[in-house]
Amino acid sequence: MNSGVMESWKNEFLEFDDTYINHVSKFVDYLSMIGKANQPNNIVIEDVINCVGHYNSIGKINTRTSMVNHLEGIKSFFKFLVSKHYTNDIFNNMVSYQDFKDSLTLKFQLVQVTERGLWSDVELIQIIESLDNYFERNDLSKLSKTNEIKKFYKFLVLRIFIKLTLIAPAKKSVIYSLKINDFSSDYRSVIINSVNIKIPNGLKRDLQYSIECVEKNLKKKLNIKDGLLAFLYPNAFPVERLNEYFCLFLKAHPDIVEVAPDSDTFELEGIMNSALLGLVQNNVNPALIAKISGVKISSLEKKFYTNGFHINDADELINNELSKNSYYHYI
Numbered sequence: 001m002n003s004g005v006m007e008s009w010k011n012e013f014l015e016f017d018d019t020y021i022n023h024v025s026k027f028v029d030y031l032s033m034i035g036k037a038n039q040p041n042n043i044v045i046e047d048v049i050n051c052v053g054h055y056n057s058i059g060k061i062n063t064r065t066s067m068v069n070h071l072e073g074i075k076s077f078f079k080f081l082v083s084k085h086y087t088n089d090i091f092n093n094m095v096s097y098q099d100f101k102d103s104l105t106l107k108f109q110l111v112q113v114t115e116r117g118l119w120s121d122v123e124l125i126q127i128i129e130s131l132d133n134y135f136e137r138n139d140l141s142k143l144s145k146t147n148e149i150k151k152f153y154k155f156l157v158l159r160i161f162i163k164l165t166l167i168a169p170a171k172k173s174v175i176y177s178l179k180i181n182d183f184s185s186d187y188r189s190v191i192i193n194s195v196n197i198k199i200p201n202g203l204k205r206d207l208q209y210s211i212e213c214v215e216k217n218l219k220k221k222l223n224i225k226d227g228l229l230a231f232l233y234p235n236a237f238p239v240e241r242l243n244e245y246f247c248l249f250l251k252a253h254p255d256i257v258e259v260a261p262d263s264d265t266f267e268l269e270g271i272m273n274s275a276l277l278g279l280v281q282n283n284v285n286p287a288l289i290a291k292i293s294g295v296k297i298s299s300l301e302k303k304f305y306t307n308g309f310h311i312n313d314a315d316e317l318i319n320n321e322l323s324k325n326s327y328y329h330y331i
Contacts, residue, residue, distance in 0.1 A: 004032075005038050006031050006036070013077055019150065020072065020073030020076055021147075022264060027074050030054055031047070062110065063111055063112065063265065064105050065267075067110050069240060072241075075091055128163065131155060131159040135159070138152060141217075153214075154249075160229065161229060165272050169293050170193055170292060172269065173239055175192070179226060180224045181224040187199060187204045187207045193291060194291070195292050197292075214231060246268050247265050247266035250266055276295070280300075286305075
């Protein structure tokens with residue numbers, strides 16, 4: 001067996017799919033450190049655990065999301081190796097992948113990514129305009145480097161995700177799971193959490209542009225049962241990766257917000273929270289906010305109504321609503 005076989009296989013894999021280039025490279029570097037870069041058949045799941053522990057100890061894997069992305073990268077790498085009959089899948093005998101992730105979270109005391117909290121309207125407009133400008137400046141047919149092409153599709157997904165979240169502030173998993181048949185045939189509306197949401201003309205054009213781009217360049221045929229965001233990307237990806245796409249975008253736009261150089265994820269929940277706050281400040285019935293967001297009223301109250309966010313013109317609104325009761329005129 002040649003020296004550095006795992007390094008060679010890594011390069012072969014990254015030619016095929018460089019989605020997890022950072023995490024797969026970290027893993028192979030770790031294998032070199034422990035003397036297993038040339039011993040693929042001796043690699044075991046404990047090496048994965050210790051790899052996470054190593055990068056946690058030097059501040060490279062500090063959050064659950066980073067850990068999950070690291071595992072997804074290694075899993076994807078081994079899936080490729082197995083398809084080539086190079087080695088066995090070390091994840092094969094795992095009883096529960098979810099329990100495995102949970103155990104590593106506890107073992108290394110990994111935290112959830114600290115959410116941005118809230119974005120101002122000015123910042124949200126900056127994000128939207130910057131994403132739109134990216135597609136005005138970049139022609140996919142003229143991109144030749146693999147990373148640039150992958151970034152194009154990542155931003156394609158990200159733009160649709162963020163705009164959908166802003167018109168219908170639902171949980172990330174809900175937007176991620178939207179299927180083509182949740183949209184009307186003309187893309188003027190979409191059903192989210194059983195609410196029929198109208199789609200602005202600009203977003204309608206973005207949806208049609210994105211779908212046509214993928215159909216043309218990836219030779220995909222649209223199926224109404226396809227997940228929208230899954231359709232827009234060359235390979236299947238877990239919902240957690242949306243935070244990675246957002247981080248990649250923000251690092252390219254430091255004028256919007258500063259991102260730590262070693263960060264590879266940035267929580268998207270702040271986009272939903274910002275849109276929800278707008279509904280709160282516009283005095284929308286909390287029951288309606290709970291319906292579209294999928295967030296319980298008690299959670300909304302804890303998050304927005306007791307943190308310094310007050311209903312505008314509360315006295316006038318209460319008096320106006322009370323005056324609508326039929327008994328009012330008899331008092």
